[in-house]
Amino acid sequence: MWSSSAVARNTAVLLTISLLQLARGSPVVKSGVINYSFPDDFIFGVSTAAYQIEGGWNEGGKGESMWDTFLHEHPTFTVDHSNGDVAADSYHHYMEDIEMIKKLGVQSYRMSISWTRILPNGTDNNINQEGVKYYRTLFEELVKANITPVVTLYHWDMPTPFMKLGGWTNAKVIDYFEDYARVAFRLYGDLVKMWLTVNEPHEGCLSGYGQATLAPAMNSHGLGIYLCTHNNLLAHARVYRMYEKEFKPLQKGKVSLPFESAWAEPHDPNKADDVEAAENYLQMHLGMFAHPIFSEEGDYPRVVREKIDNMSRLQGYSRSRLPYFTDEEVKALRGSADFFSLNHYTALSNTPSAMESYFKVPSLHQDTGVRILVYPSWPKPFIRWQYLYPQGFRKLVNWLQNKYKILKEIPIIITENGFADFGGIEDYDRVDYYNDFLYQLLLAIHEDGCNVKGYFAWSLMDDFEWIDGYKHKFGLYSVDFNSPNRTRTPKLSAYNYANIVRTRRIDFDYIKRPEGLNTIALK
Numbered sequence: 001m002w003s004s005s006a007v008a009r010n011t012a013v014l015l016t017i018s019l020l021q022l023a024r025g026s027p028v029v030k031s032g033v034i035n036y037s038f039p040d041d042f043i044f045g046v047s048t049a050a051y052q053i054e055g056g057w058n059e060g061g062k063g064e065s066m067w068d069t070f071l072h073e074h075p076t077f078t079v080d081h082s083n084g085d086v087a088a089d090s091y092h093h094y095m096e097d098i099e100m101i102k103k104l105g106v107q108s109y110r111m112s113i114s115w116t117r118i119l120p121n122g123t124d125n126n127i128n129q130e131g132v133k134y135y136r137t138l139f140e141e142l143v144k145a146n147i148t149p150v151v152t153l154y155h156w157d158m159p160t161p162f163m164k165l166g167g168w169t170n171a172k173v174i175d176y177f178e179d180y181a182r183v184a185f186r187l188y189g190d191l192v193k194m195w196l197t198v199n200e201p202h203e204g205c206l207s208g209y210g211q212a213t214l215a216p217a218m219n220s221h222g223l224g225i226y227l228c229t230h231n232n233l234l235a236h237a238r239v240y241r242m243y244e245k246e247f248k249p250l251q252k253g254k255v256s257l258p259f260e261s262a263w264a265e266p267h268d269p270n271k272a273d274d275v276e277a278a279e280n281y282l283q284m285h286l287g288m289f290a291h292p293i294f295s296e297e298g299d300y301p302r303v304v305r306e307k308i309d310n311m312s313r314l315q316g317y318s319r320s321r322l323p324y325f326t327d328e329e330v331k332a333l334r335g336s337a338d339f340f341s342l343n344h345y346t347a348l349s350n351t352p353s354a355m356e357s358y359f360k361v362p363s364l365h366q367d368t369g370v371r372i373l374v375y376p377s378w379p380k381p382f383i384r385w386q387y388l389y390p391q392g393f394r395k396l397v398n399w400l401q402n403k404y405k406i407l408k409e410i411p412i413i414i415t416e417n418g419f420a421d422f423g424g425i426e427d428y429d430r431v432d433y434y435n436d437f438l439y440q441l442l443l444a445i446h447e448d449g450c451n452v453k454g455y456f457a458w459s460l461m462d463d464f465e466w467i468d469g470y471k472h473k474f475g476l477y478s479v480d481f482n483s484p485n486r487t488r489t490p491k492l493s494a495y496n497y498a499n500i501v502r503t504r505r506i507d508f509d510y511i512k513r514p515e516g517l518n519t520i521a522l523k
């Protein structure tokens with residue numbers, strides 16, 4: 001179906017890096033077709049987000065989002081001084097996107113609505129009919145093509161007027177988010193049956209509010225980050241309960257929110273302190289978000305509550321930097337999800353530590369109080385934060401399954417998983433990544449009995465990757481960002497994914513590396 005000749009541009013880079021990786025650990029070569037298959041009711045899909053692909057930032061009556069405004073005011077924020085004004089121009093090329101999804105053979109497409117495309121000012125007093133029509137057409141075309149839309153309401157593109165009022169640190173924004181969600185449910189609920197409210201509150205609040213590595217770059221470490229966390233959770237619960245009351249009886253859809261998490265490995269699994277450190281890390285970075293919704297007792301996990309309360313007291317605050325939920329809020333949050341939506345990319349390992357000199361005071365890292373390490377044997381092929389440890393994926397899914405009993409009744413759906421490189425069609429490393437990570441998912445399903453019912457690859461195509469601009473690529477399809485048409489081309493990983501979706505099995509020999517092109521060593 002495609003030429004298997006090596007692309008010179010990529011080969012040199014890959015060889016250098018692969019040799020480096022080989023020095024770090026010996027490769028485990030898997031081959032053949034894996035006997036375990038993905039169950040018949042398992043959903044395959046691909047994911048994107050509006051600001052990362054859509055473009056048309058000021059077209060069709062769209063209002064400005066925080067990312068539009070922030071990057072126009074701070075053009076050097078991204079590594080390549082780029083922004084998402086045009087991105088992959090899906091605003092004009094969405095029919096090509098649908099063709100691409102059809103070719104992959106997946107049943108589902110996760111995408112997001114740009115809040116200010118349908119509500120230019122963020123508020124429901126001004127509904128932009130041209131924007132309304134854009135998504136209506138897109139959803140209709142998807143449904144016509146037998147592709148189920150899974151729609152994120154908020155994938156980080158806060159309306160600028162609300163950003164100026166403090167964004168998610170302002171609890172009043174929750175009211176306006178509810179209004180927006182109601183408009184979206186009313187407009188599209190006949191076609192959209194799977195909704196995601198707030199994308200990755202941990203990453204959005206940590207990097208955008210606690211640091212300055214995502215907009216709005218608030219850098220309110222240890223304070224704004226927890227206001228954002230608290231309000232994101234409340235915003236989710238508010239919208240979940242509103243849908244449940246006003247729409248679910250008729251529309252019969254499902255609602256959840258995506259949590260992203262690295263796997264945290266105890267640095268020395270035989271040391272109790274390291275095991276505890278890794279557990280604390282997971283509780284502070286994932287449990288803080290998941291426990292209020294998926295645990296039986298609700299609220300923040302006790303260790304999270306105590307760590308932040310204790311540290312706040314020690315630092316002379318007369319109140320905890322992590323706000324408290326009322327009993328009613330605890331109740332509204334508990335059980336407010338119809339499935340567990342998990343995004344996963346990387347792993348790290350933990351040892352206990354007093355305080356590292358690089359921890360800001362106060363901060364989530366300081367409140368957590370564990371040292372973050374990685375194993376030298378874990379390859380870090382391209383992007384600064386992505387370490388390859390596929391087994392961590394299986395362990396993370398098991399951690400959730402063991403922690404939250406409700407996951408016996410409602411499934412885990414992987415809503416993002418993917419691999420970053422510097423681009424190119426012959427993406428053998430991405431093929432390996434998907435094979436290796438999906439293999440670990442099969443083991444979690446078949447050998448551990450985990451209730452995983454779906455998998456969405458990030459991403460359908462190369463896109464705007466926030467602070468990394470267009471430097472790093474995650475796509476199954478390459479996008480030529482120099483062409484006015486933003487021409488899309490399938491990569492080898494697209495053919496490989498299509499084969500997995502078609503056969504419901506992983507064939508490690510489906511895409512063969514040319515002789516002499518080394519694999520990145522995965523232990």
Ligand SMILES: *[C@@H]1O[C@H](CO)[C@@H](O)[C@H](O)[C@H]1NC(C)=O
Pocket residue numbers: 032033034035
């Ligand atoms: C698949 O099953 C066959 C027959 O039971 C066995 O011989 C083979 O080793 C298995 N392959 C893998 C990759 O497990």
Ligand SMILES: *[C@@H]1O[C@H](CO)[C@@H](O)[C@H](O)[C@H]1NC(C)=O
Pocket residue numbers: 061062063064120121126
């Ligand atoms: C609402 O948004 C539109 C489009 O961005 C803008 O022209 C208008 O000034 C805004 N109105 C208010 C009251 O902010």
Ligand SMILES: *[C@@H]1O[C@H](CO)[C@@H](O)[C@H](O)[C@H]1NC(C)=O
Pocket residue numbers: 303306307310
């Ligand atoms: C918080 O402080 C209390 C009282 O000093 C102590 O008993 C508890 O173990 C501390 N909790 C954590 C998680 O450090």
Ligand SMILES: *[C@@H]1O[C@H](CO)[C@@H](O)[C@H](O)[C@H]1NC(C)=O
Pocket residue numbers: 483484485
């Ligand atoms: C862009 O697409 C249009 C319409 O399909 C085509 O006529 C044109 O040649 C393309 N331009 C480039 C530069 O590929």
